[in-house]
Amino acid sequence: MGVSNMTWKSSLLAASLAALGLGAMAGGASAAGPTCSGGAIKVGAVSTITGPADFSEVPKATQAAFDAVNAAGGINGCKIDYTIADDKADPAVAAQAARDLIDNKEAVALVGSASLLDCAVNGATYARKDIRSIQGLGVDAACFSSPNIAPVNVGPFTLTTAVGYYATNVLKAKKLCAFFIIIGGTQEAYKKGIEDWEKISGQKIHLLDLTLPFQGDLTPYVIKARDAGCDTVLTNQVEPQVVQLIKTVDAQKITGINWLFLAPGYTEQVAKALADSPQPIYAGTEWEPYTETDSAANAEWVADMKKANRPLTAFSQGGYLAAQMFLKVVGGIDGEVTRDSVNAALLKMQPISNPLAGSPYVFGEAKTHSPMRATKVMKLDKGKWTVETADWVHLPDTN
Amino acid sequence: MDALLTSAVAGLTAGGTYALLGVCAVFTYRLVSVVNFTGAAIGTAGTFALIALTEAGYPTWPSVLAGILVGAFVGVAIGYVMTRWFAESSASTKAAVTVALLVGLIAVGLRLTGGQHPHVMPELFPGSAFRMAGVEVTFASVLTIGLAVLFTVLSDLFLNRTGVGLHLRALSDRPMAAELLGVKVQLLSLLVWGLTGAFTTFALMIIAPQRSPNFMTLSLLVVPALAAALVGLFRSFWLTLAGGILLGVIEGMASTVDSISQYRSAIPFLVVLAVLLWSQREARWDDAR
Numbered sequence: 001m002g003v004s005n006m007t008w009k010s011s012l013l014a015a016s017l018a019a020l021g022l023g024a025m026a027g028g029a030s031a032a033g034p035t036c037s038g039g040a041i042k043v044g045a046v047s048t049i050t051g052p053a054d055f056s057e058v059p060k061a062t063q064a065a066f067d068a069v070n071a072a073g074g075i076n077g078c079k080i081d082y083t084i085a086d087d088k089a090d091p092a093v094a095a096q097a098a099r100d101l102i103d104n105k106e107a108v109a110l111v112g113s114a115s116l117l118d119c120a121v122n123g124a125t126y127a128r129k130d131i132r133s134i135q136g137l138g139v140d141a142a143c144f145s146s147p148n149i150a151p152v153n154v155g156p157f158t159l160t161t162a163v164g165y166y167a168t169n170v171l172k173a174k175k176l177c178a179f180f181i182i183i184g185g186t187q188e189a190y191k192k193g194i195e196d197w198e199k200i201s202g203q204k205i206h207l208l209d210l211t212l213p214f215q216g217d218l219t220p221y222v223i224k225a226r227d228a229g230c231d232t233v234l235t236n237q238v239e240p241q242v243v244q245l246i247k248t249v250d251a252q253k254i255t256g257i258n259w260l261f262l263a264p265g266y267t268e269q270v271a272k273a274l275a276d277s278p279q280p281i282y283a284g285t286e287w288e289p290y291t292e293t294d295s296a297a298n299a300e301w302v303a304d305m306k307k308a309n310r311p312l313t314a315f316s317q318g319g320y321l322a323a324q325m326f327l328k329v330v331g332g333i334d335g336e337v338t339r340d341s342v343n344a345a346l347l348k349m350q351p352i353s354n355p356l357a358g359s360p361y362v363f364g365e366a367k368t369h370s371p372m373r374a375t376k377v378m379k380l381d382k383g384k385w386t387v388e389t390a391d392w393v394h395l396p397d398t399n
Numbered sequence: 400m401d402a403l404l405t406s407a408v409a410g411l412t413a414g415g416t417y418a419l420l421g422v423c424a425v426f427t428y429r430l431v432s433v434v435n436f437t438g439a440a441i442g443t444a445g446t447f448a449l450i451a452l453t454e455a456g457y458p459t460w461p462s463v464l465a466g467i468l469v470g471a472f473v474g475v476a477i478g479y480v481m482t483r484w485f486a487e488s489s490a491s492t493k494a495a496v497t498v499a500l501l502v503g504l505i506a507v508g509l510r511l512t513g514g515q516h517p518h519v520m521p522e523l524f525p526g527s528a529f530r531m532a533g534v535e536v537t538f539a540s541v542l543t544i545g546l547a548v549l550f551t552v553l554s555d556l557f558l559n560r561t562g563v564g565l566h567l568r569a570l571s572d573r574p575m576a577a578e579l580l581g582v583k584v585q586l587l588s589l590l591v592w593g594l595t596g597a598f599t600t601f602a603l604m605i606i607a608p609q610r611s612p613n614f615m616t617l618s619l620l621v622v623p624a625l626a627a628a629l630v631g632l633f634r635s636f637w638l639t640l641a642g643g644i645l646l647g648v649i650e651g652m653a654s655t656v657d658s659i660s661q662y663r664s665a666i667p668f669l670v671v672l673a674v675l676l677w678s679q680r681e682a683r684w685d686d687a688r
Contacts, residue, residue, distance in 0.1 A: 209660070211654070213663060219413070220651045223534055239516055240611040240616070243611075269516045272519055273517045
C-alpha cells in the first residue's frame with residue numbers, strides 16, 4: 001500500500017514535472033526571444049569625433065548603455081559588440097567608415113551616430129545596403145529626409161516649428177522674426193519649419209532672414225530686428241554666436257524682445273557667459289532638460305551615465321536614448337538577430353515611449369522620418385537654465 | 400535712406416576692427432616684409448590667455464597684462480620661425496608659411512580652448528559712448544577706431560621720421576645689406592613681431608566681447624583685415640585705415656538689402672579682387688611705358 005502510494009505519488013510528480021517541462025518548452029517556443037550566432041550582436045555608429053566638431057558624447061553614451069546591458073548578461077545572452085567610427089567630418093572618411101561597418105564588421109544596424117555629414121554622405125548607401133540607422137543626433141537636413149535614418153532627436157527644423165509654436169501660444173508673440181545661419185543644404189528645411197509654424201499658428205512670419213553670418217559683426221542684424229518691430233526673435237545659432245548675439249543686443253540697449261534659441265543654445269557655458277544679461281532668453285530642448293538631474297524622467301539615464309563615468313550632457317541623452325530604442329526593438333525579435341530581422345522589426349515596430357523624450361519613437365515604413373515632435377522650453381535666469389514648461393510642448397500635426 | 404544710414408553706422412564697429420588689424424598687417428609687412436596671416440591668431444592667443452586667467456579667478460587688469468605678454472611671446476615665436484628659416488624667401492613663400500602657421504594655430508587653439516564652447520569674455524570697456532542714427536556706438540567701437548587712427552599716425556611718423564624706422568625699412572627691403580651695414584636684423588625683426596603681437600592682442604581684447612568668442616572666428620578676422628591692407632596696397636597706412644572702415648560700413652549696409660545680404664561675407668573678396676585688378680592695370684601701364 002505504502003509502496004503503491006509512493007509510486008502513484010512519484011508518477012504524479014513525474015507527470016507534473018514533465019508537464020511543467022513541456023509547458024516551459026512550449027513557452028520557450030512561443031517567445032524564444034532574440035538569438036545570435038557567435039554570441040554577439042554587431043552594431044556600429046558613424047560619428048564626427050575629431051575635426052571641426054566633436055559629437056563623441058553621443059556614441060559614447062550609446063556604448064555606456066550597451067555596456068550596462070552586457071554586464072547584466074546581454075539581451076537573452078547576446079552581448080552587443082559596438083563599434084564607433086570617426087568620420088573626421090570628411091565625406092570620404094565617412095563613406096569608408098560606413099562601408100567598413102556594413103561589409104566588414106557586418107553590423108545589423110547603426111545606433112547612436114552623430115555626425116556633421118553621415119546622413120548626407122551615407123543616406124543613399126544605407127538605403128542601397130538595406131541597413132537602418134537609429135541616429136543618436138540628427139544634425140544635417142538629410143537625417144530627417146532619408147528612408148533608412150530615423151533620429152531620436154527633434155532636430156533643428158522641427159524644433160524651429162515647435163519653439164515658434166511656444167512663442168505664439170505661451171509668449172503671445174504677434175511679430176515673430178526668424179534669423180537663420182544657412183549651412184549646406186539646410187535652407188529649404190528651415191523654410192519648411194517656418195511654413196509649418198505658419199500653418200499651425202495661423203500667423204505670418206514678420207521677418208525671415210536667411211543671411212545670418214557664421215562669423216562677423218551682428219550689430220546690423222539686431223538693429224534690423226529692432227527696427228522691424230519684432231517682439232520675438234528666433235534663431236538657429238550655436239553656442240558662441242548665441243553669446244555674441246545677446247552681447248550685441250545688450251550693447252545696443254534693446255529691450256522688449258524675447259530671444260529664442262534652439263537646442264544648441266541650451267548649454268551651461270551659454271548660461272554662464274550670459275549671466276548678467278537682462279534679456280529674456282529661451283531655448284528649446286531636444287529631450288528632457290539635461291540640467292534637471294533630479295527629475296524622474298532623467299533618473300535612469302543619470303544612473304547609467306554615473307556608473308559609466310560619463311558626463312551628463314544633452315548629447316549623451318541622445319546616444320543613450322538611441323541605445324534604449326534599439327534594445328527594445330531587438331528584445332522583441334524572435335530568432336536570429338540579423339540585419340534583415342532588425343530591419344523587419346524596425347519597420348513594423350509600435351511607437352516606443354521613453355521618459356527622456358516627449359514623443360514616442362517609431363521607425364516605420366515612411367519615406368522620411370522625424371518621429372520626435374515635442375520639446376521643453378528653458379529660460380535663462382541669472383546664469384541658470386530653468387524649466388519654463390514643466391509639461392512637454394507637443395507640436396500638433398500640420399496635415 | 401534712414402535704414403541705410405543706421406546700418407552704415409552699425410557697420411562702424413566691424414570697420415574699426417578691420418582697420419586696426421589692417422594697419423597692423425601693413426606695419427608688419429613694411430617692417431619685416433611678411434604678409435602675415437597669423438596676425439589675428441596671435442592676438443587671439445593672447446586674448447584667450449586673458450580669458451583663462453580671469454576664468455581661473457585672477458583680477459582683470461593684471462590678466463590683461465599677462466595676456467598681452469603671451470600675445471607678444473607668440474608673436475616673437477612666429478617671428479623667430481620667419482626670420483630664422485624664411486628671411487630670404489620670396490614674399491609669396493612667406494605668406495604661404497604664415498597661412499600654414501595660421502591653420503596650425505587655429506587647430507591647436509580650438510583644442511586648447513574647448514572648441515566651439517563660448518567663454519566668459521571680460522569686457523574691458525563696457526557701455527556705449529553715444530547714440531547715432533538709432534545705433535548705440537559702444538566705447539569699444541570708438542576705442543577701436545581711435546586706436547586705429549593713433550596707430551596709423553604713429554606708424555607713419557615712426558617709419559618716416561625716426562632712425563630706427565629707417566633701419567627697419569632697410570631691413571625689410573634688403574635684409575642682407577642691412578646686416579652688412581651693422582643693423583641688428585634679427586633682434587629688430589623680433590622686436591617688431593613682439594610689438595605687433597602685443598598690440599593686436601590688446602586690440603582683440605577690446606573687440607572680442609562683441610564677437611563670436613571662439614578661437615577660429617577671431618583668428619579669421621585676418622581676412623577682412625588683409626583686404627583693408629590691400630586697399631592701402633600694403634604701403635599706405637591711411638588708405639588701409641579708410642579701407643577697413645569702408646569695408647565695415649559696406650558690410651553693414653549690405654545687411655539691410657536682402658538680395659545682397661546673403662553674399663555679405665564675400666565683400667572682402669570683392670574688394671580684394673577690385674583692388675588687385677586696379678593695381679594690375681597700373682603695373683601693365685608701367686610696363687608698357
